[in-house]
Amino acid sequence: MVAMATKIQKSERRPDALSKERIVGAAIEILDTDGEGALTFRALAARLATGSGAIYWHVADKSDLLAAATDAVIARVMAAIDRGAEPREAIRSLALGLFDAIDTHPWVGTQLTGSPWQPAMLLIFEGIGGPLLVLGVPERALFDSWSALVNYILGVAGQNAANARLHGQETDRSAGLASVAEQWAQLDPARYPFLRRMATQFSEHDDREQFLAGLDLILAGIGTVR
Amino acid sequence: MVAMATKIQKSERRPDALSKERIVGAAIEILDTDGEGALTFRALAARLATGSGAIYWHVADKSDLLAAATDAVIARVMAAIDRGAEPREAIRSLALGLFDAIDTHPWVGTQLTGSPWQPAMLLIFEGIGGPLLVLGVPERALFDSWSALVNYILGVAGQNAANARLHGQETDRSAGLASVAEQWAQLDPARYPFLRRMATQFSEHDDREQFLAGLDLILAGIGTVR
DNA sequence: ACCTGAACACCGTTCAAGT
DNA sequence: ACCTGAACACCGTTCAAGT
Numbered sequence: 001m002v003a004m005a006t007k008i009q010k011s012e013r014r015p016d017a018l019s020k021e022r023i024v025g026a027a028i029e030i031l032d033t034d035g036e037g038a039l040t041f042r043a044l045a046a047r048l049a050t051g052s053g054a055i056y057w058h059v060a061d062k063s064d065l066l067a068a069a070t071d072a073v074i075a076r077v078m079a080a081i082d083r084g085a086e087p088r089e090a091i092r093s094l095a096l097g098l099f100d101a102i103d104t105h106p107w108v109g110t111q112l113t114g115s116p117w118q119p120a121m122l123l124i125f126e127g128i129g130g131p132l133l134v135l136g137v138p139e140r141a142l143f144d145s146w147s148a149l150v151n152y153i154l155g156v157a158g159q160n161a162a163n164a165r166l167h168g169q170e171t172d173r174s175a176g177l178a179s180v181a182e183q184w185a186q187l188d189p190a191r192y193p194f195l196r197r198m199a200t201q202f203s204e205h206d207d208r209e210q211f212l213a214g215l216d217l218i219l220a221g222i223g224t225v226r
Numbered sequence: 227m228v229a230m231a232t233k234i235q236k237s238e239r240r241p242d243a244l245s246k247e248r249i250v251g252a253a254i255e256i257l258d259t260d261g262e263g264a265l266t267f268r269a270l271a272a273r274l275a276t277g278s279g280a281i282y283w284h285v286a287d288k289s290d291l292l293a294a295a296t297d298a299v300i301a302r303v304m305a306a307i308d309r310g311a312e313p314r315e316a317i318r319s320l321a322l323g324l325f326d327a328i329d330t331h332p333w334v335g336t337q338l339t340g341s342p343w344q345p346a347m348l349l350i351f352e353g354i355g356g357p358l359l360v361l362g363v364p365e366r367a368l369f370d371s372w373s374a375l376v377n378y379i380l381g382v383a384g385q386n387a388a389n390a391r392l393h394g395q396e397t398d399r400s401a402g403l404a405s406v407a408e409q410w411a412q413l414d415p416a417r418y419p420f421l422r423r424m425a426t427q428f429s430e431h432d433d434r435e436q437f438l439a440g441l442d443l444i445l446a447g448i449g450t451v452r
Numbered sequence: 453a454c455c456t457g458a459a460c461a462c463c464g465t466t467c468a469a470g471t
Numbered sequence: 472a473c474c475t476g477a478a479c480a481c482c483g484t485t486c487a488a489g490t
Contacts, residue, residue: 155381
């Protein structure tokens with residue numbers, strides 16, 4: 001049978017019609033503004049001035065919605081990455097881009113893990129591995145090096161998300177750090193020699209700097225493979 | 227006022243009385259057997275042959291319950307760690323102990339992050355930092371080295387938990403790996419040179435080995451600091 | 453002091469009914 | 472084709488009432 005010209009349905013719809021993009025956009029707003037707990041189908045329907053069931057016409061279920069929202073944010077990050085930089089710098093740039101994205105959208109960190117089929121994830125994977133090729137990492141160390149970087153970068157992403165989930169944005173971070181540091185300072189020095197010594201540094205540390213320092217240690221480790 | 231001798235209430239209770247320990251034990255069984263989604267106060271009450279409200283007498287809320295369950299598992303892991311080994315080996319032993327514990331109790335990985343006040347977490351922190359002192363890592367690199375290891379170890383823990391949450395234990399892992407690898411093998415080699423090359427290795431990789439390889443890369447990186 | 457279980461205020465998801 | 476919103480089967484948590 002000869003293919004018939006199919007009418008483009010989308011363009012006929014009224015401009016405020018529901019679409020997966022509009023739903024995902026509204027979901028991102030809710031997630032960013034009020035946190036993961038605030039994203040309910042009822043809240044989403046209210047914001048979109050529709051019924052909760054209408055959303056299911058465009059979205060399979062809540063995990064589909066979260067995956068789509070994550071994909072949208074990650075795609076934006078990846079588009080902004082500094083291509084063609086020195087390989088180590090390219091990896092740092094990608095890693096920091098992800099770190100900052102998760103800092104502003106903590107819920108992304110929760111989602112980011114364990115869906116290696118999402119297109120955004122492919123971009124991340126290649127964005128970490130590609131520079132390793134350029135760097136001339138020996139064949140036998142390629143996979144281990146890539147895997148270490150991916151595990152580290154996505155792992156820290158998840159941690160930050162969990163931290164953000166734990167204490168909402170209102171909590172005074174430096175006060176929290178100070179109280180932990182004080183607890184460390186009072187530990188038995190015979191049993192906790194390390195934490196005692198690190199108390200001050202812990203109270204002054206910056207998560208982003210530590211993230212980058214760890215990344216550089218892994219890159220240094222990769223550099224030792226000859 | 228002079229302290230009065232207080233009767234020890236606990237010993238008078240009937241042996242099957244509810245206690246936080248019994249509740250936590252039952253919760254761990256449910257979590258291990260049926261997963262995070264199956265731990266509800268109703269299911270827990272049914273297993274303990276009591277009312278759901280009774281649990282609240284011993285446990286503040288669900289997050290308290292999860293924290294206590296996590297603490298119990300971690301404490302067991304830490305007790306089994308090989309103390310007094312060569313420092314690098316001590317770190318590996320601790321890391322693998324955590325990895326394996328999360329492999330059998332995936333829900334622990336979800337919890338493990340972001341509660342640096344839990345006693346079990348202190349043991350982990352010191353267990354990673356202590357060997358760095360023995361290793362003679364220079365003062366200025368101590369905190370970065372510790373932070374990188376902690377971020378990596380807990381990060382991968384969280385990832386594994388997310389993976390386990392994603393596809394329940396019934397999913398055939400090697401089939402999943404193979405299908406991802408096949409997808410990679412068909413990517414455009416101009417845009418995805420790395421993933422194309424890694425497809426085979428990805429399909430054959432072992433998470434535990436990759437975890438250890440990454441840890442060794444970080445330790446190698448720490449070794450470059452003089 | 454500790455336990456019971458109904459009740460409350462939520463969820464995600466479905467589905468008959470509308471346009 | 473798309474939308475509506477009530478209904479269903481759950482949750483965590485509370486609380487009056489029991490022992």
